[in-house]
Amino acid sequence: MGFWLLLVLSVASAAVGGWIISGQIATMTSTLTDGTATGVEVYVGQSLVVVGAALLGAGVLGILLAVALTAVRALIPTAAPVVVEPIDWTAENDTTIDETPASPATTTAAPADLAADAEPTAPEAETATTR
Known part of the structure; x- marks a missing residue:
């Protein structure tokens, strides 16, 4: 974008400068x-030719810079x-996400719960039943 802006403004500046120069020189x-x-025509005309020459020079310099x-x-x-394989949006997703929040009791298991789930041996059977 900046490159094209430089080129367009340079061409416009050169065109305006050339127009001012040619008009004032023709009048003088x-x-x-x-x-x-x-x-007024002679002295102001000379000053306007200098302004036109500055615009023309800036435009030419901008065009050369763009080149x-x-x-x-x-x-x-x-x-x-990098060629990347396109995403196949029609493929079904194999993983499903459970969107219901888990309760704290189901996410953490206390050691007592683990012991109650296992089959107790003889000494642990008495401990498990007394709890």
Whole structure:
């Protein structure tokens, strides 16, 4: 975007500068040759020619800068794009997520609960029944 903006503004500046120069030079030439030139046409015309020359020079410089940037961009290699396999949105998902929150009793098991689930041996049978 910035490159194109530089190019467009440079061309516009060069065009406006050229238009100002050609208009003022034509006016000064015609009035000086026929002898009807006034101080405003001659002295202000010279100042406007200088302003037009500055705009024309800035425009030409911008165009040359845009050309140089294009050449530098062409010399710098760009990274090759990585080909990624597209996502198949039509495939079914094998994993399901349980969206119900788990209660704290089901997520953590106390050692006593684990002992009650296992088959007690003879000494542990008395301990399990007295709890």
